[in-house]
Amino acid sequence: MRHSLSRIAHRLHFHLSRPGQKKFDRALRQVRETQEWIFRSQLRRSAATEAGHALGLREDMSLEAFQEAVPLTDYEYWRGAVERQWQQGHNVLTGEVCGRYQPSGSSEEAVKWIPYGPTVLHQIEAAVDPWLSELYNQEPRLRVGKHFWSFPWVPADYAGRVGNLHEHVGLSLAKRRVLAATSVVPPWMVYTSRYDAFILANLCQLAAARDLSFLSVWSPVFALDLLEALSQRRDEVAAVLNGTETLVDTAGHPLNAQAAALLQEWDGHLSPEFLRELWPSLGVVSASDGAAAAPWADAVRALLPAVRFQGKGLWGPEGVVTLPYRGSYPLAVRSHFYEFVDLDSEAVVPAWQLEQGQEVRPVLTTASGLLRYALPDRLLVSGFMQECPTFTYLGRAGSVDIVGERLNPTVAETLLSSLHNMPARKPLTLIGVDAGRPAKRPFYLVLCEGSENAASDQQLAARLEIQLREHFHYDLARDLGHLAPLQCFTTRQARAIIRYFGERKNRIVGDTRPEPLIHWEGDLHPLLEAFLAQDAAA
Template sequence: MFGHRLLKMAAWPGERRFAAGRENLEHVQRDKLALLLRKVAACEVGQRRGVAADWQWETFAEQMPVSEYGDWRDPVDRARESGGNALIQSPVVRYQPTSGSTSAIKWIPYTRQFLSELDNAISPWIVDLYRQFPRLSGGRHYWSMSWVPTSLRDNMREDINDDIQLMSMGKRLLAGATQAVPQDVSLARTSEDSLFATLAYLVSDDSLAMMSIWSPTFGLGLLKSMALWREELAEVLASGSWGQRMKGSHTECCPRSPRAAALLRQWDGRLSADFFMTLWPSLALVSAWDTAASSPWARQLHGLLPQAAFQGKGLWATEGVVTIPYQGQYALAYRSHVYEFQDPSDGTIYAPWELEQGQEVMPLLSTGSGLLRYRLKDLVRVDGLPGGIPALTFLGRAGTTDLVGEKLTAAALDASLSQVTLPPKTLPVCTVAVEDTGDGTPGYLLLLEGESANTDNVAKALDAALQQHFHYQLARNLEQLAPLRCVIRPDMRERYLHQCRERGMIEGNIKMESLQYWPGALPVWLREPPVSAREVAL
């Protein structure tokens, strides 16, 4: 397709700069900090916090404390209400909602400066994609939307849902010409209608060459929704009319595909690689998270779409980008933001050029949104320094659950779970720390997806493995923690995702995490004996 050629040409200069500057990491980062400080020092919040435009890297590291969203919430909220931006001298394009594992919605200022920083990461990734997977040029692509709850849609700008908006204007137009799903699908009145319309366009396109999503569980959910709605989708694609869908939206054009409609009507709804290979014969690549707790779900998604290669995402957050897939590794996006890295064990902070292979650290970002030394609670391992820039692998969330002093980390949980044999065809979804396991005692629940099985031995084995960690063992010996309990259900992933949404998280930002803390009362389905998925509504 001609659009692909133009997109590659537009991204090529950014990729050349990325490739050429790798040996000058320190110089590039110091220059980026100097530019950022000039823009921050010119604004209200920067002046109030004493930021100076002439700070050197060492002065900035000494004078500016590490921050989290709570340190910026008040000025961001005031700026949203006034329509301005008090954090940095750059116009705000929009405020992007996001959420953490347990936090309510946060709003990140997407300024022109910040978007240009994201574009500096997207360009080398795009060029490298076409270089590694040449079949991508032969069909349309799907870049998933940043799904937003229905309740937020009426109060947001029209461009907030589309991940293509992370690109520069020129690349955005070119990428839009290669897309399988029109941008205005994101403007549907409800999340369900957006999802339905997305599926209609995807199912109708037998030239689909790429699916770029974030969580592999979102991809699995797309396929399951396709099975659930297959009859309605077949009717829409046969008639070329939305019927009862998409009312009140700006999307008037409806896809039509007699071929896809016939396939859906013949399909029994079981998810199988044979069906999806017939539906999307040209699919060349699936891109999604595939590390840490996302790994088993990525394997499951790839198993259903074996005609495509699979590429893991780099580490992206709504607050900024840390790594991109580049030349077979997750390379630091060193031309995007200002980066530092903190050792979680002793708090030491390193500049990116000071990192050494084997270190496990947490990224600190200073970005064109105006957030300075912003700590992402993600743990990464330094796998090497190819070409002069760090290659980093995401290991999981760096947070600690501490109900009664047990100080349990995701890494410790993962190591313990690796010692446990699960029942056949069973996948771990998450281990959650809860304040009341059912008898008033706090403890941990291992959520498993699979058919009903006796999991007593699994619970005992994991509890014993966790007791290799001093603080957890002490809490168990003192009966401060209840014995770990397993809950297994065939639809556990859907229940977990629903619970995350109930706790204020946004679809598309939800990662599969090996360890979470769920404050408050347990959902009913975690307190009652298991029943079939059809008997209990989420």
């Protein structure tokens, strides 16, 4: 009976998503017409808002006039307007009432709040429909069982502003109800007061779902965190699943005696065999797999070799840029209005003027009211799907420049990629450390995950220093004595260190996205020693 209801719910979801896929297929042949219609619609909405009045927007203005009136923006440009929108309810950035504010931020950023009203949710739905409709068509295993959609834990202080954090909130009410019937994680889990309770609740729901068929997370790092936490906390999870313990600070307690028995018999070693036994129906894992996320995606693939791993494309709280479709990553042409900054010429062009081989940075104008919002991501125009450009994700566009060394994510990714075949360690990030004191010169540190070995770290640092000094400005800073030599630090606590960096910047926890290059202000070594002590204790 349960499987029959599951099949009906999945069949209904496919039926509801299919019209959106057909519209997307038509838009692939009509990129300019589709984008111009979205531009006109957004201009009409924005011209009636407080922000639109301040910028002098008019419904009938040309794209060129719009570009002259509105500069390329970032969150700081809109921060005050977002706060006023939240306090007043509407008509600052958008004429709609925004029922929720989606938190955003990488390991280098504090929390940013993106207004979500009905129209921006429909824009996201326009990208979700073709993605999921195609997946349902291609993967029969997805048509039964439970689906896991990850969402980040948010401190209780933020709960009133956030609203419902489920990853599929961009869907219509009918689709959300269908997904609620097929999803592993219930809505109340976002309101757990502590991060460790949030993780335990996720683990219990996942382990209880023996019919799990789909796992969707933003980052493969979070997927690995969950799997390793399941190993470490298997006794706690088993106690909840067999009913001898209850989850603290939650409104539900999953029960599954069979899963509890599996966990009690498990020695904790993460292996493809055990994960296949726990989730025999798992068909697809969806997560980021481009640029810095690639080695972590490979680690997930190694643990789940019989499961299809699908890259997620470029999605974020600010909007969606690309989606996985027909083996490529086309522009989500029906979602927002897009412009692109050519990274060589700095010219700004609309989607219909892109050419294959260009390296670009996307600029979004969305129904959230954030106009000409430049994302810090680099994309390569890899080709075209009919008229629609397709992209390869190259990484983040930010840089670190403490004393004139001018390092960027591309340099960092090249350095880290040289370590990907080393079995004893996995490179996580390159950190620019600025202690802020004249007595301590800034330096760069490669943070790796693995077993601590100081002698090996020193040898590796010397080798990587030679490689990094091929970058002219870094080499000059070293020759002038402005930078101390590169260091390397390997610990099993590497991901915990990155999470700590995010917490220090008030970033949303549980949404860790690998960044190849990070800037740290302050003395780093006491922090590393503290985590090393935890490593030794473990």
